Amino acid sequence: MEIITIESKAFKEIIDQIGILSNYIQSTQANKERNEDNEWVDNYEVCTFLKISERTLQRLRTNGEISFSRIRGRNYYKLSEIRRMLDDKLIRSKKEYLDDLINHHSQTRKQKGKKEK
Template sequence: MDVITIESKAYKEIVAKIDVIANYVFSQEDTKNEDEIWVDSYEVCTFLQISDRTLQRLRAKGVVAFSNIGGRCYYKIGELKRLLEERLIKSNDECMRNLITNHELYAKERRNTKQDK
């Protein structure tokens, strides 16, 4: 293992630059199109008030597009809006607003937890 030492001033400058980059990235996430936000199955079922089995059935029939990452399914908000519009799931716009709002709060909370470590 190599040990690299740098001056305290240089280290602080590097950390400051990393913070600027991180803040820029996080600010870009806030302005992205909400239809492109990815949410997991738990969030979908909780806020749209549908069962896990209903969501699984929609996946199996190929009605809903999803991505499987690490054994967890993720869905785009735009895809869920399409399901609501086509009345393939029985929910309402208020539930969709709750999903988006609560997902943003959850994402910010996780981001803050990771930064604290």
């Protein structure tokens, strides 16, 4: 094993740079989560990945417990609303299912973007 010696000033600069990188990574992650919350998903994605029935989703809409938009006869939900439903325990599902939904939606969106180019 080799021992490397550096001046304390250089060591402090390295620590400062690591701190800056850490802050950048944390802020990037926070921005990513905020951007994800503004994404829209449809009935199929919500039901499939959260493992709930269409009837459950319909009941939530009818009771006004979830906000949604209807475009050309299809219902869309913001991911922030789905996250809120899980946090408020309006549906019995797991956070891992929400992560799967977000990952699947992101991959699908990327693939559609590649096809359009």
